[in-house]
Amino acid sequence: MKCATYILGTLLLIFNNARSQDFSHKLYGYSQLDFKSSNDPMLAEGFRLTRINLIDDFSLQDNARFVVDLEFEDGADISPEETKGSIKVSRGFFEYNFKSNTSVSFGKVLTPFGLLNETHDFTITYLPIEVPLPYRAFIPLSGNKYTRVFSKYSTGVSVKDTSKLFQKYNWINQFSVGNGFSETNKGADGNHDKGLSFKSSLKYLKEENIYETGGSIYTENDSSAFGGSSSKRFYTYALHFKFENNFFNISSEVIYSRFNSAVFNTQEALAYYACAGYTLSERLTPYLLYTKALRDLSNKKNYDRELALGVNATLLQQVILKIEYTMSEREVTGLSKNYQTIGTTLAIAF
Numbered sequence: 001m002k003c004a005t006y007i008l009g010t011l012l013l014i015f016n017n018a019r020s021q022d023f024s025h026k027l028y029g030y031s032q033l034d035f036k037s038s039n040d041p042m043l044a045e046g047f048r049l050t051r052i053n054l055i056d057d058f059s060l061q062d063n064a065r066f067v068v069d070l071e072f073e074d075g076a077d078i079s080p081e082e083t084k085g086s087i088k089v090s091r092g093f094f095e096y097n098f099k100s101n102t103s104v105s106f107g108k109v110l111t112p113f114g115l116l117n118e119t120h121d122f123t124i125t126y127l128p129i130e131v132p133l134p135y136r137a138f139i140p141l142s143g144n145k146y147t148r149v150f151s152k153y154s155t156g157v158s159v160k161d162t163s164k165l166f167q168k169y170n171w172i173n174q175f176s177v178g179n180g181f182s183e184t185n186k187g188a189d190g191n192h193d194k195g196l197s198f199k200s201s202l203k204y205l206k207e208e209n210i211y212e213t214g215g216s217i218y219t220e221n222d223s224s225a226f227g228g229s230s231s232k233r234f235y236t237y238a239l240h241f242k243f244e245n246n247f248f249n250i251s252s253e254v255i256y257s258r259f260n261s262a263v264f265n266t267q268e269a270l271a272y273y274a275c276a277g278y279t280l281s282e283r284l285t286p287y288l289l290y291t292k293a294l295r296d297l298s299n300k301k302n303y304d305r306e307l308a309l310g311v312n313a314t315l316l317q318q319v320i321l322k323i324e325y326t327m328s329e330r331e332v333t334g335l336s337k338n339y340q341t342i343g344t345t346l347a348i349a350f
Contacts, residue, residue, distance in 0.1 A: 008105070016083050025058040031348045032123045039339035040328060049075040052122060063097040071121075073080065090121075105158040112158065112174035112199040113216045115240040115253050120152060123347040125248060127277045127287040128308055129324050134238075134255040134271035138293045138304055139226060147225050149236045149257035149269060150218040151195050154178030155187065170203040172214075176215070180218075181225045193221035194232075202241075212242040224268070228260030234261075249277040249285070252255075268297040277312070285312040305329040316348045 032050040036043055051073050058066045064186045069091035076085035093107030110114040110118045116135055119125045130136065137146035156178025178214030179188075181194025201214030216238040223232040236257040243250045252274040261267040272295070277287035298303045320345065328339040 010053075014160070018264055025056055026079065027054070027056050029054045029350055030122055030124060031346075031350070032121070033346040033348075034129070034343065035345075036343040038339060038343075040241060040339035043339075043341060053121070055091075064095065066094050068092050093158075101163065102159065102161040105160075106156075107153040108153055109156045109158050109176065109178075110178070111151050111195075111197050111218065112176055113218050114162070114199070114238045115212075115214075115242060117150075117152065122349075123322075123345060123350050124253075124318075124320050127275055127285065127312060127322075128289050128310060129322050129343050129345045132253070132273040132275065132289065133291040133293050134160075134253065134273060138271065138296055139257075139269055149234075149255065149259070149271075150197070151178075151233060152178035153219070153261065154180055154195060154197065155183055155224060160297060163209075165202075168204060168206075169263075170205075172199075172201045172203065173253075174199045177261075180220050182220065182222050192282065195220040208245045208268075210244050215239045223260035226259045227262030228267075232260035247279050249287070251275050264296075264298070270294045270297055283314040285314075286310070287312065296317050301331055303329075303331055305331075318346045321345075322347060 018322045029052065031052045034050050035047045036045055036048070038045060044335065051071055054340065055067065055068055055069045057136050057238075060066060070091065071088050073084065073088070074085035076087050078085075078087060085267070088161060091108055091110060093109050094102055094238040095105045097103040100192050108121060112118060114135070116131050119221050120131055120135060123129065139147050139149060145175040154176045156176060158174065158176035158178075160172070160174045176197045177194045182195065196218065197218045197219065199214065199216040201212055204211040215290065218236045219233060222230050223234045224230040226234070234257065236255065238253060238255045240253040241251065251264045252272070255270070257269045259267055259269075271292065273289065273291040275287060275289040277285045279285045287310055289306070289310075291304075291306045293304045294302070295304070306326055306328050308324050308326040310322060313321045313323075315321055323325045324343045326341040326343065328341065330339070
């Protein structure tokens with residue numbers, strides 16, 4: 001009884017102290033609702049509640065916060081009657097900001113890599129329905145199984161620094177060390193050599209014009225994700241460029257990867273894309289996206305290629321309707337197949 005009284009008193013003390021602190025939080029998020037019709041057997045047709053992300057941003061003090069990002073995928077229903085979709089913690093990290101424009105984060109983050117990985121599923125921030133092919137799985141392992149050439153998430157430590165150069169440029173450097181691909185189903189590290197990523201970007205703002213260029217690298221001493229050895233290191237490099245203003249939105253990126261696979265001691269892959277959009281009015285932006293991914297540079301007849309033509313229609317400030325027609329070509333050892341897809345999505349920020 002004394003123990004129970006002591007615990008209750010401690011909890012009340014903690015609760016009263018928390019109430020007396022200057023504590024606040026913001027709840028926001030995004031969602032994606034899709035419809036697709038396609039003759040590609042690898043795509044699911046019909047309507048799909050692709051994702052709902054609920055983000056709670058807790059302000060601990062002026063320069064510290066804790067962020068939780070819960071993701072519900074494919075109309076998640078985890079119940080005794082039915083199991084479909086998934087629920088996961090996409091991000092969960094503590095961030096501390098120093099006065100020198102440097103911040104450090106501890107926990108699970110989206111790996112700082114390339115132009116789009118940190119906004120990977122935030123569909124409202126880029127023109128096409130899906131992120132371009134280099135950000136999706138395209139390296140074949142066996143049968144129809146694919147994987148990315150870098151880790152989408154990193155659980156560990158991430159550092160970001162933003163510096164001013166010549167009063168015109170923002171120079172942003174990011175570094176992370178974490179579990180990466182090697183993370184086990186218990187959230188622990190299955191690889192003693194951590195995944196490392198580094199990204200450097202230079203932004204230049206001139207009136208309404210925004211220019212950005214930069215590069216990224218991701219490396220890990222484990223090629224088992226590609227069917228290779230768990231003791232063989234792989235490297236993935238990326239170069240990106242972006243330009244946008246009130247009318248134009250142009251981006252391009254090249255991603256190169258070198259890894260050990262089940263077939264080759266060293267396999268090389270290369271992927272690139274270019275996306276261009278032009279705003280006709282405040283509400284209408286047509287765009288064109290071309291992507292090619294060479295899964296094995298020693299065999300040029302082993303590739304994926306996509307050409308997408310679409311339009312973004314702004315229904316509300318926080319709601320964009322996307323309509324897209326995509327022609328895809330998939331060639332493996334000389335056997336080529338062509339597919340066509342019509343897709344729509346409702347991208348929502350709230």
